[in-house]
Amino acid sequence: MDCQDKDIDKIIIDFIDGELEYSEQALVEQHLAGCRYHREEVEALTATRDDFIKTLKPIAASYSPKPDAWERLTQRIAIEEQPSTARQSIKEMFVKASRRISGGTPTYRRFDWKAGLVGVLAIALIVVLSVTIPMLVGSDSKVLAIDIALNNPEVQAAVSDRLVEETGVVGTINKESVFVYLSIEDGSILIAEVNTETQQVVELYPLELTEEVKQRAIDIAITDARIQNLLEQGVDISGFTPSYYYEIHETIGLGGEIIKEGSIEFIIQLKIELDENLYFIFVNLDRGELIEFQGPINKTQFSTFN
Amino acid sequence: MKDFEALFQEYKGLVFKTAMLIINNLEDAEDILQDVFTSAWKARNTFDSTKGKFIVWLYRITVNKSISMCRKKWSSTLPFEETMYTPTGSNPRYSPERALEIKLEYEKFSKTVDILDSKHRVVLVLRYIDDLSYNDIADILDIPMGTVKSRIHNALKLLHKQMNAAVMDVDS
Numbered sequence: 001m002d003c004q005d006k007d008i009d010k011i012i013i014d015f016i017d018g019e020l021e022y023s024e025q026a027l028v029e030q031h032l033a034g035c036r037y038h039r040e041e042v043e044a045l046t047a048t049r050d051d052f053i054k055t056l057k058p059i060a061a062s063y064s065p066k067p068d069a070w071e072r073l074t075q076r077i078a079i080e081e082q083p084s085t086a087r088q089s090i091k092e093m094f095v096k097a098s099r100r101i102s103g104g105t106p107t108y109r110r111f112d113w114k115a116g117l118v119g120v121l122a123i124a125l126i127v128v129l130s131v132t133i134p135m136l137v138g139s140d141s142k143v144l145a146i147d148i149a150l151n152n153p154e155v156q157a158a159v160s161d162r163l164v165e166e167t168g169v170v171g172t173i174n175k176e177s178v179f180v181y182l183s184i185e186d187g188s189i190l191i192a193e194v195n196t197e198t199q200q201v202v203e204l205y206p207l208e209l210t211e212e213v214k215q216r217a218i219d220i221a222i223t224d225a226r227i228q229n230l231l232e233q234g235v236d237i238s239g240f241t242p243s244y245y246y247e248i249h250e251t252i253g254l255g256g257e258i259i260k261e262g263s264i265e266f267i268i269q270l271k272i273e274l275d276e277n278l279y280f281i282f283v284n285l286d287r288g289e290l291i292e293f294q295g296p297i298n299k300t301q302f303s304t305f306n
Numbered sequence: 307m308k309d310f311e312a313l314f315q316e317y318k319g320l321v322f323k324t325a326m327l328i329i330n331n332l333e334d335a336e337d338i339l340q341d342v343f344t345s346a347w348k349a350r351n352t353f354d355s356t357k358g359k360f361i362v363w364l365y366r367i368t369v370n371k372s373i374s375m376c377r378k379k380w381s382s383t384l385p386f387e388e389t390m391y392t393p394t395g396s397n398p399r400y401s402p403e404r405a406l407e408i409k410l411e412y413e414k415f416s417k418t419v420d421i422l423d424s425k426h427r428v429v430l431v432l433r434y435i436d437d438l439s440y441n442d443i444a445d446i447l448d449i450p451m452g453t454v455k456s457r458i459h460n461a462l463k464l465l466h467k468q469m470n471a472a473v474m475d476v477d478s
Contacts, residue, residue: 013455017433019440043458048466053434056327060435065322065339070314075339077347
């Protein structure tokens with residue numbers, strides 16, 4: 001038979017764990033003396049708790065991590081503290097950048113901010129579907145984010161009358177914001193930080209392919225002796241292709257909660273042609289670092305690959 | 307780094323054991339140990355000791371990561387050979403006879419524990435294996451203390467019911 005005294009249920013765990021004050025403990029005991037229902041429940045819970053402890057405590061005491069746990073941790077920390085660009089998939093970037101250099105015949109359309117919007121959004125959708133970075137944002141939000149970026153006066157001013165070749169969503173920054181990219185006909189890139197909740201463009205990150213930017217990329221590249229040697233042979237850099245690197249960082253908040261935030265860095269790919277070979281150099285402009293040097297790659301093989 | 311190593315050596319067992327009891331998978335528990343202390347290293351300059359105890363903070367990360375990795379239920383096939391008497395004899399806490407006894411008890415018990423979801427399992431582990439106070443458990447899980455107690459109550463009731471059902475199965 002059930003018991004109507006529901007207050008006992010609220011303190012029954014404190015009672016079996018011996019966490020009640022003496023006076024409360026006495027009151028519960030008094031109740032139990034006249035209540036078979038709660039007496040049986042206390043007996044059942046106590047026995048179950050004791051079984052749990054008796055069975056699992058010896059097992060828990062036997063658990064210990066592998067002896068090399070500290071060495072593995074220090075190695076991992078060392079890797080994590082390396083510049084993030086050193087850990088990225090160069091191949092992914094290489095393929096993307098290479099596609100831009102020699103990849104087919106992109107459709108150039110003079111961008112008309114009003115009439116061209118539908119066309120650009122259609123292109124943007126195709127691009128978004130083909131982006132290999134895992135997306136953490138729904139397709140509706142992506143379209144919305146691109147729409148917000150394209151209609152922003154500052155974005156329009158930055159693009160000016162140049163053609164917008166591609167648009168897409170790079171990835172999320174946090175719960176409310178995403179990075180939208182616009183690839184411009186002269187090779188420049190514009191990244192817009194868009195808050196989809198307030199529907200505002202929070203920040204613009206342009207990478208204009210100016211002579212200064214090209215020179216900065218060369219200055220970073222020639223810190224590597226192999227690239228210096230190539231340039232000393234009198235070859236010119238035949239291509240500069242801006243790109244970006246997006247990464248999700250996991251940090252721990254002061255409350256111990258896991259916070260994921262995305263960040264973006266600008267990359268430039270430099271191409272050198274020497275006889276029958278190609279060389280590709282990737283530099284991170286934000287960090288001022290050479291990421292990767294690839295080559296020689298036979299031109300014939302390269303065009304087959306593409 | 308020396309201070310951090312001392313911290314790691316002091317708390318690695320606690321983190322590993324708690325993760326293991328929640329997810330029951332050695333490899334995952336090793337991964338969680340690495341994840342937790344990598345996070346602790348990154349946050350070493352931002353942790354505000356005035357806002358809480360370090361151990362509560364460490365438990366919170368461990369439990370959060372374990373629950374998110376908790377794809378598997380406890381099973382009766384605990385990898386005992388690796389944890390209790392390894393071929394290298396690196397863990398000679400129990401004699402082979404005692405280890406076998408514990409293993410049999412566990413195998414019987416684990417079938418009943420299987421019915422608990424991770425949120426009920428966590429409160430029992432923190433309370434009865436790690437001997438934490440209701441208040442600390444409430445802080446770790448970021449839930450009211452009353453919810454901690456009601457979860458413990460429900461978890462024990464579920465376990466008891468399952469144990470009775472198991473006994474009836476054997477009898478019949």
